[in-house]
Each structure stands twice: as structure tokens, then as C-alpha cells.
Amino acid sequence: MIHTTVGNIGHFFVILSFVTALVSTVAYLLVALSQRRADNAPVEFERTEQLEYAEVASAGAGRTSIPVSSKGPRSGKKTTSGKAVNASNAAEPRNDWRVLARWAFYVHGVAVVGIVAALFYIVSNHYFEYHYAWSYSSKALPAEYIISSFWHGQEGSFLLWIFWNAVLGVILINTNRKWEAPMMTVFALVQAFLASMILGVVFGDTLKIGSSPFLLLREAMPDAPIFATDPLFVPEDGKGMNPLLQNYWMVIHPPTLFLGFALTLVPFAYCMAGLWRNQPLEWIRPALPWTLLGAMILGVGIMMGGYWAYETLNFGGYWNWDPVENAVYVPWLIMVASLHTMLIAKRSSTGLKTAIILTIAQFILILYSTFLTRSGILGNASVHSFTDLGLSGQLLVYLLAFVVLSVVLAARKWKLIPSDEQEASVYTKEFWLFIGATVLCLAAFQVIATTSIPVYNSILESFGKVSNLALPVDQIAHYNKFQVWFFVVIALLTGVGQYMWWRKVENKNWNALITPAILTLLISAGLIAFGEVKNPIYMVLLVSATFALITNGSILIGIAQGNYRLSGGAVAHIGMALMLIGILYSSGFSRVISLNNSGILISKQDEFTKNDNKENKENVLLWLNQPERMGKFQLTYRGQRIEARDVPGYFPRSWVNVVEGDFHGIAQRDIEVNGKVYHKKGDTLALYPENTYYEVEYREPDGKIFTLYPRAQVNDRMGLVVSPDIERKTGRDLYTYVSSVPDPTAENRWEKTETYSVAIKDTFFLNDYVAILDDVVRTTEVDGMEIGPNDAAVKARVRVLDKNGEHILSPAFIIKDRMVGRQAETSDELGLRLQLNEIDPRTGKFTFAVNRTQRDYIVLKAFEKPLINVLWIGTLILVIGFLMATVRRYREFSKMRNKGMA
């Protein structure tokens, strides 16, 4: 049965959200315009030096003058203009428009929630007649990942973005009435654009506006032959979610990232509103806490993605300079740069101009990154770019629309910004923060210049030229060689900048910086000497990160004694310095330990023999249950494991028989883990059948043992995807993954049967092993068979010797109810199946049928990542710093707002 109602409701909400966003845009526009007319008494812009606050306080004293205290010398004009606005608000002639606009936006918010609910209903009820549910979910999908299938597709991720924008819009309407009309005009316009991305309207044959998540399968694939025969066809099951995305980080990473996306709109909207209202400075106060929050959320989102990649993908790191990563990293850098310029905008018009440009840029760059990753333009340049939904034209139009809109507006109002009377001296915080912002921008420019290479090709091709430019071969080296130096400078600047900011360096006297500089040199010299840091680049990075740590640390101690609320900046910079140290050690000193040190020359080819035979010998082959040395560890591959949904840990794959095409399996024996029986033999249990875990036992030199379970995933429609397992220690992570395994779903292929006739105590060769027939004894127990009083059973005892010891194989020969039965025994370690075929009482010879097969093995790669925890701790501290700064700036804003000043 096809459930059309919920889809129709969803589609109705999509259209409603689009229409209400448009209505809200227009209504807010009218309000803003009428305000401007009423307001036309010139709102003079004056760079009131006196307006500065808070930062003036000296850190040493640990005291601060909160905004109130600087109010005294404020110019009379400012207050009047503030009053003028208030007055015009009171005498608002078109108040009904404002009510309409606000309600339209609220209805828009409700509609967005309605879309989300409808889509969620479809996915969670497994309505596979819908394209979205069919494409991204399946019945086997565990409940917690139903929610992530929601943003698996492009439409869903646009929806997520729209949702956050709507939430932020409602918050902003209720927290800032003064800026509401012009700011919400921009906000609602962006919402209308975004909502149109999921509209799914087709004009004629070519013009497609948006792609709806509520398409039925038969609408999405009208050409599929099944719909010609059965228009009411509903697939039994969906295609399922990419197993790599079935990870808890994928449940929270996209919402966080898109909240970050949404937050870039807030400062942009404030900035546009400020320019529009001829208040090119005043927008900064209300916008600043949002920029800080946005930078924090976006940064957290990026790092979550990195952590997911570290845990799930096998490129061995958290950052790969993939275009998709770069596309978010660049706006984040610009956002951080913009917040630094916002801090100096009050006292420096260069700073103010830069703040305006960067606030526009961070939003435009988010649109650009959406365009890059969703238009298919990256093509084969990126591993995880979305495929083209045919919306690249629409995205490009939006991108250009906002570029033109903001650039024209900024250009027209540029003259309102007075220039500085004199240029900033080297001894001002304005100078140093500006330099810092510039370096951040250069870092961003370097990344975007390279990431956009496929775009240059497309542009040239659209002019009829052929361009065969490709991304650098070694992207990591390419980006790192610049980014390392930018961050060396940034780390140094955070120290100097903080000393300037808190007036530790005054009157051209740099003495305050001498002590931290000496401390830095001493500490980093120690680290370099004892840590055997030999690479000069690492040395420089280490020195500068240490400097940032020490300077910001001493500032933090100074401020925390007074008002800890002001220490957000110092805390965030400490976090950044720690991140740099974590990155330096975990990447720079990442060491492959799965070196092939068997001493045997594996290949005589040139590529192998050069470089002392070490070239690319970074993988080791482990046979099942055969210990192998690797570095200081002794490794043993213990076999394939599977995970059940209600059993902790993993157990051997052979314990269950997976039901074909389902996620259930039948227990072949009692499932017992850690002494507790979870399922009886013959029970049906829910599994994660697509995952195979390879149990690898690590024995440390002191005899301690730990076990890692690197994973390979199989899906009918996909090959094999491997994920690492990580042994986390305080000082270092041990990162292990299988780089090659035999296909876990493939049936064992047995070679042609060979037969051997041997007497007891005879020695023979099986699959290159020495085997000895020890004995053949009568038995009363044979697995899975009743041996009655009239039956007879014997078991042979064959000892097989390999280099690690001996294996006993005991095939059975049974006569039951006058029928002959043979029970073979299989050894996975040896790749042998042995069956006792015949017993000849006359000669005393036993005939064995032997089959060989490929022995089970894994090819494994492992490396150590030292001090990676410092990176995660640094991230956490950075977040705390951002949060503190956000809270502080929001309190300042709300104090001023309550006075009618912001």
C-alpha cells in the first residue's frame, strides 16, 4: 500500500515554508523601509572612541570597567539617535506589517518542523515507496541511525540547515527587537532561497527548482520497468545506509555542522542590516556573540568530522585536506578572522572595514562550500562529494545573488565609514589583532586557491578552452607546507596580541615579553633535546606553540585573579596552542609499526630493493593463529568475529548462521560471552551481519595482552570497506586496520580431493605440513549425532605439525542404523579438511580424503599516534574559551540592549 497522505502533508509544508519565508521577507522589507523613512532624520555615524569598553580594563589589576562605566563621556548625539529610533518605533505607522512578518516567520518555523516530522515519520515507519526512505534506510538499520538517515541525502541536509535557521530566526526576533526588521529581511530571504532547494518544482522539461524529499519512488524513477507492470509496487526493503555513516559521530556531526552553517548567517544578517541602516559600526555589538558562537559550533562540527574520520576511515588520520573538509575549514578561518577584527572595529576604521568584508565573506564562503560539495563540480577530486542533483545552477544563482547583493550594499555605504586619522602604531592591540586576522585570511586563501582548481577547469571549459589542471598529487604536503608556517605565526601572534590587549606591553616597552620568551626557549629546548625532534619545521612549530601556551597561560592567571569571565580569549588561545602540539606530535611523529621485518626479501623488483628494501613495506601478513612479530609486539590474528545487537563484545562468526538478506542469524551453539549465556543454540538473534571484525591479539613485551578488532564491512551492493580499531593510551594511540582480507562473504573454495592411505603411526604430508596418524579409537560421542547401542563410531587422531606447534584433527567414522556416516574436521589455521573415508580391517590402513583451501589471513597496517589526546583536550579547551567569550559578549550586548543602545 502506498501511503500518499504523509508525503502530501510534507510537500504542503515545504510549499508553506517557502511561501511564508517569502511573505516574511516582503513584510519585513516594508517594515524596514518605513522605519528608514520615519528615521530619515539623519542617523549620524560617529566613531565614538569613548564607546569602547571592557578591554580597557587592565589585566594586571584584574579589574574591568564593564560597559556601564564607560558611558560617562558618550557623546550626546549618540543618545539622541538612539532615542530617535525608539521614538520612531513607538510611532510605527505600519505596525501591522511587522505583525504579519513576525507571524509569517513563526508559521514558517512551524512548517519547517512539519517537514521534518513528515520526513521522519516516513523514514522511521519504513515507507519504502518513498524515494528518500528507500535510498537511505532499511529495515535492518538500527533505531539510533534512523535519525542519521534523515540527513544522509542532500535534501535532508538542506532541511537541517533550514531548521537551524528557523530556530535562530525565532530566537533573534525575540531577543533583538531593535534590529528585527532589516535583519530578519535578510534572514527570511535566505530561508526562502534555502526552502526553494527542497521545493521540487519542475517548469517545462528543463528548469528544476529544488529537489523534494517527498518524492515517491515511482516519481523519482518513472522509467523503472517495475512501475510499468505494477504502479503500486512497494519495495520490501530499502537500500540501506552507507555502513561508514553508521557511527555515533554521524548522528551528531551533521546537526552540529549545519548549526554552524546557520550561525554564519546571523552576523551576515546583522552586517547587512547595519549597512542598510547607515549604522556600519553599531551592528557589531549584537553580532559579536553570534560570531563567537558560530566559530565555536562550526569548529566543533569540523573536529567531530575529523574524529569520525579518524575512527572510521582508514586513511590513518583526522584530517586529509579533502576538498569537502577544506570547504568548511576556509569559512571557519575567515569567521575567526572576522571576530578578531570585530573586536578592534570600534577604534580602528581599517578594522571595521575588514570586519564588514570578512563577515560578508564568511557567509558567502559557506554558500560557496555548499556549491563546491553539492554541485558535483569536484567530480573525482573528492572522496565524499555529493552527486549532482541537477541543482548546481540554482546554487550558483543563489551564490551570485548574495555576492552581488552584499557587495553592492557595502560599496554604496563604504563612504559612511570614516578613515583613520593616523595609522595604527605597532604598539597598539589594533595593529596586532589586524595582523592576526590577515594571517588567518592568508591561510584561508591558500586553501581555497588550491581547492578551487576543479572550478578553474569548469570556468575555462565554459569559455570553450580545455584545461587539464589537476589537484596537487601530494595534497597533504602541499597544504601543510603553507599552513604550518601560517600557524607558527598565528601562535606567536596570540601571545604578543594578548600582551598588547591587556596592556602588558606599553609605552614601547617590550620587557614584559622577555620572561615568557626565555621560558619558551628553555622549555622547548628541553622538549627538542629529549623528544628527539630533528625536523627544523617541527622545532619552529613547537617553539611557537610553547610560546603561545606560556604567554596565554600567564595572561590567564592574571585575569582569572580578577574577573575570570574575561579570560575566554586566553583560554581559547591555550586550546589552540595545545591543538597545534597535538597535531605536531600525532602527525609528525606518527610511526608505522607494521613494518615487514621478516628478513625475507619478498620481491627483487627495483621498487622494493631501493631505499634499503624498506619501500612501502608497511603492511604485514598475518595467518590465522600464527604469531608474528611487529615492532615490540607479538601479533596473532585470532579469526573473524561478528557483533550481535544484544550481546556485548564480539564472538566468532562461525557461532551463527546469518540469514540471507536479513540481519538475523541462527545461533549454531550457545552464545556465551564472559561466562554469561545470551542465546541458546538454535535461537534467532539480531546481528550486524555486514560487519566482520578481525580479532588481533597484541602481546606486549611485558606479557600484557590487549585485543583490537579492526573491521571490514560488506553490503550486497558494495565491496569491502575497512575501519580501524584504536588502542587508546594516555600518551599515544595505536591505530590498526586491515588493508586486505579474503572476502568474508565468499564461500570457502575447496580444492580437489586427495586421498591418503596410512596405517597407525604413519607419517604423511598434508598441505606441506607433517601429519602423523596417532590413533583411531572407538568413541561414543559425535557432535550432533546419537550413538545408539547398535551403532559404532571411531575417531581418528591426526597430529599436524606446523612451525608454531601441533594441531589435532579428529575426523569421525560412524556406522548408524547400518548406514555409514563420515564427519570431517576442518582446520582454518591449516586450511585443511580431513575426512576418514574408509577403514580396511584387513590391511589395517585408513584412507583419508583431504581437501585444501586458502588459509584465512589478514594484511594489516598499524601505526602509533603519539600525544593525539593533547589535540582532543586542546579542542575541548578551545571550545570552553569560545563559550566564555560568547557569554561575556552576549551579556554586554543584552545590557546595552536593555538601555536601548543596541
Next chain:
Amino acid sequence: MKLSHIFGIIVIAIAIAIIVSTAGDASSYVTFNQAAQMAKEGNDDMIHVVGKLKKNATGQIEGLFYQPQIDPNHFEFTLVDNDNRVQKVVYNAPKPQDFDRSEQVVVIGSMRGDHFQCNKILLKCPSKYQDGKLETTEHEAKTARL
């Protein structure tokens, strides 16, 4: 000269350095013939070559060689580029798992004598999640380093 001028000049200089270096580091898409020509001229820059796996009349892939028992780090295959030149390619890492299903292969490396030595493979496989679309996966022989 004012401080801001010096500052401006420095920023512009860095920006130019970035552009020049990007242009220098950027690789290019070539054919095997061009790659061989480059190697002959002593130019060992890494380049991209786009091709398809060589298949016989029945659609079976030909010229694949990977025996992890002997050497898990040696994988050989045969690629036909857009000019239909057939070329042996050597990849010193385990065989990528999706390799057999790939419709298009991009190899990144350079010509080394009789074969193309590749460090990185981009595979375009039919997407499991989007019908009729291709999906790219990336495989690299070396470990990432800072």
C-alpha cells in the same frame, strides 16, 4: 614609506607566492604517451592518467596480478587510457577492495621504465546509493605525514 604600505606589499607578496606555488604543485591530466614523453625528458613530476581496466571479449578483467601470500604490497594491473594505449601499472600497496567493480580508474604517479608507477588510485565505481551515478574512492600507497 608608511607601515601600512610595507604591510600591504608583504601580504601581496605572500599571496603571489601562494598562487605561484599552487600553480607549481598542481598536477595535470595526461595520457600514457605524454607521461612516457615526460619521463623520457627526465621530468619525474607526478601526473594523473585516466583510464579503464583492460577487459577481454567476455568482459573479464585482464592483467590483474595480486598475490598477498607472496607480497601484500605489490599489485599490478593493466589500464587502457583514452588514447587506447595499454599500459602496465604497478601499485605498491594492497589491492583496493572495490577495484574489480570500477568503471573508471585515475592513477596518479609517473612512468618508470616499462610500467607506470602509481602512488594513488581514484576509483569510480557505480554508486551503491545513487542509481546511475558514479562514486569516487581514493586509495593511497603511502602514509600521510605532516
